[in-house]
Amino acid sequence: MSGEMVKQTIQIYARVKPLARRQQAGIYSVGEDEKSASSLEIIVPRDLADGFVNNKRESYKFKFQKIFDQETKQDAVFESIAKPVAECALAGYNGTIFAYGQTGSGKTFTITGGAERYSDRGIIPRTLSYIFQQLEKDSSKVYTTHVSYLEIYNECGYDLLNPRHEASRLEDLPKVTIMEDPDQNIHLKNLSLQQATNEEEALNLLFLGDTNRMIAETPMNQASTRSHCIFTIHISSKEPGSATIRRSKLHLVDLAGSERVAKTGVGGQLLTEAKYINLSLHYLEQVIIALAEKHRSHIPYRNSMMTSVLRDSLGGNCMTTMIATLSLDKRNIDESISTCRFAQRVALIKNEAVLNEEIDPRLMIIQLKKVIQELKDELAMVTGEQRTEELTQEELLQLNEIIKTFLEDPDPESTLDVGADMRKIKHCFNYIKVYSVHVQGSAEGPKNEQEILEDTGERELKSNHEAVEKKGVYTGPQQV
Numbered sequence: 001m002s003g004e005m006v007k008q009t010i011q012i013y014a015r016v017k018p019l020a021r022r023q024q025a026g027i028y029s030v031g032e033d034e035k036s037a038s039s040l041e042i043i044v045p046r047d048l049a050d051g052f053v054n055n056k057r058e059s060y061k062f063k064f065q066k067i068f069d070q071e072t073k074q075d076a077v078f079e080s081i082a083k084p085v086a087e088c089a090l091a092g093y094n095g096t097i098f099a100y101g102q103t104g105s106g107k108t109f110t111i112t113g114g115a116e117r118y119s120d121r122g123i124i125p126r127t128l129s130y131i132f133q134q135l136e137k138d139s140s141k142v143y144t145t146h147v148s149y150l151e152i153y154n155e156c157g158y159d160l161l162n163p164r165h166e167a168s169r170l171e172d173l174p175k176v177t178i179m180e181d182p183d184q185n186i187h188l189k190n191l192s193l194q195q196a197t198n199e200e201e202a203l204n205l206l207f208l209g210d211t212n213r214m215i216a217e218t219p220m221n222q223a224s225t226r227s228h229c230i231f232t233i234h235i236s237s238k239e240p241g242s243a244t245i246r247r248s249k250l251h252l253v254d255l256a257g258s259e260r261v262a263k264t265g266v267g268g269q270l271l272t273e274a275k276y277i278n279l280s281l282h283y284l285e286q287v288i289i290a291l292a293e294k295h296r297s298h299i300p301y302r303n304s305m306m307t308s309v310l311r312d313s314l315g316g317n318c319m320t321t322m323i324a325t326l327s328l329d330k331r332n333i334d335e336s337i338s339t340c341r342f343a344q345r346v347a348l349i350k351n352e353a354v355l356n357e358e359i360d361p362r363l364m365i366i367q368l369k370k371v372i373q374e375l376k377d378e379l380a381m382v383t384g385e386q387r388t389e390e391l392t393q394e395e396l397l398q399l400n401e402i403i404k405t406f407l408e409d410p411d412p413e414s415t416l417d418v419g420a421d422m423r424k425i426k427h428c429f430n431y432i433k434v435y436s437v438h439v440q441g442s443a444e445g446p447k448n449e450q451e452i453l454e455d456t457g458e459r460e461l462k463s464n465h466e467a468v469e470k471k472g473v474y475t476g477p478q479q480v
């Protein structure tokens with residue numbers, strides 16, 4: 001698998017929200033072509049056609065990977081869209097799923113879910129649940145999972161998992177800032193990574209973050225999110241004994257509503273928000289346009305915080321999926337068309353996801369030390385070269401164990417093999433000499449082990465006497 005790369009354009013899906021009461025249905029149809037891609041045809045009602053569309057076309061057709069109609073349930077959306085991305089993240093690839101659409105079109109419902117019914121839970125909780133299920137099944141690797149939750153509000157970043165969030169005013173919270181290293185990797189300062197060892201812990205963090213999100217009331221939508229939110233699952237995995245670590249990030253992104261300011265009829269703070277939202281979505285669009293153009297060398301990622309954070313997801317090392325959320329009632333036809341147009345451009349962007357593997361230097365050193373020791377032993381054996389440094393306590397204990405087993409073995413054919421290390425051979429002779437003197441030559445029988453050890457001159461072993469005792473090294477005459 002090492003060094004593998006997956007080239008893929010951003011996958012685009014559409015989801016149509018069920019009509020609310022008193023909403024008048026827009027006219028649209030969903031079709032499927034030969035290559036099993038779906039197309040969405042939106043018919044512009046005659047009475048609206050002159051209002052906002054300059055040309056005379058009355059029907060628009062857009063291609064998507066798949067279109068989820070009003071009836072589609074959350075589990076089906078998860079299965080088609082999020083599960084494949086979660087699987088890639090588990091394998092070590094970065095993934096991003098982002099929802100884009102006008103206010104009230106179902107972005108939050110799709111990404112996070114509805115609070116009323118358990119079956120309404122969205123992509124984030126389902127993905128967490130799926131990931132932890134898979135981790136439990138796979139005992140071949142050691143996994144570590146962390147989550148972070150970033151909110152971008154009026155171009156400033158906030159850590160939604162900061163425990164001070166609830167009690168403080170937004171202005172008093174430390175801002176999350178972007179830092180770029182010499183390799184142009186983005187690092188986020190003041191954004192906490194919280195370890196989550198199981199689904200419950202991860203869900204609690206999600207819940208904490210969601211309660212901290214900026215909610216404001218607008219005439220268009222009762223509880224509209226005025227910010228961009230990025231929930232990220234960080235996974236690292238390692239095979240036991242290996243120094244190679246795989247790390248991946250899975251971003252689940254709920255963008256702020258994309259509607260035009262004029263229509264929402266807001267002023268004051270909400271207008272400021274709308275300007276920022278529109279501006280950052282405008283910058284997102286600029287990045288998308290630049291990426292879709294061939295031979296463009298400069299991509300304006302740095303213009304906004306969101307595009308900086310999502311740089312890897314857009315034209316970089318990531319497998320990315322976009323969900324265009326559509327509210328296809330008659331009044332929102334124009335917004336729906338602009339969302340679909342945006343999606344068509346996004347579909348042109350190519351990403352190159354690489355398997356994120358790295359070596360942990362600390363583990364590498366431990367491994368290399370072991371190899372060096374083995375090679376030294378082997379070399380000493382081959383060359384017969386004398387080793388001069390003293391045997392370590394551990395080596396002596398091991399050696400005594402071997403000698404003891406040898407002495408106690410009633411089989412006359414048994415041999416004592418300690419390798420070609422003269423120090424060890426000398427120690428063996430010493431041990432056996434003292435042992436035999438005490439066992440056979442002494443009238444009062446063998447001495448206890450401590451005395452033998454003292455006589456063999458291994459005084460440093462005295463301190464280890466207890467450990468030796470536990471291990472059962474030479475315990476008395478009855479065994480001879």
Ligand SMILES: Nc1ncnc2c1ncn2[C@@H]1O[C@H](COP(=O)(O)OP(=O)(O)OP(=O)(O)O)[C@@H](O)[C@H]1O
Pocket residue numbers: 016017018101102103104105106107108109110114221223224225226255256257258325
């Ligand atoms: N597919 C759906 N099925 C049932 N209800 C839905 C669906 N999509 C959205 N809704 C409901 O519609 C309302 C608005 O949806 P939601 O808050 O997800 O929109 P949004 O795009 O996130 O809006 P904003 O940009 O203002 O945050 C919510 O009450 C939500 O529960």
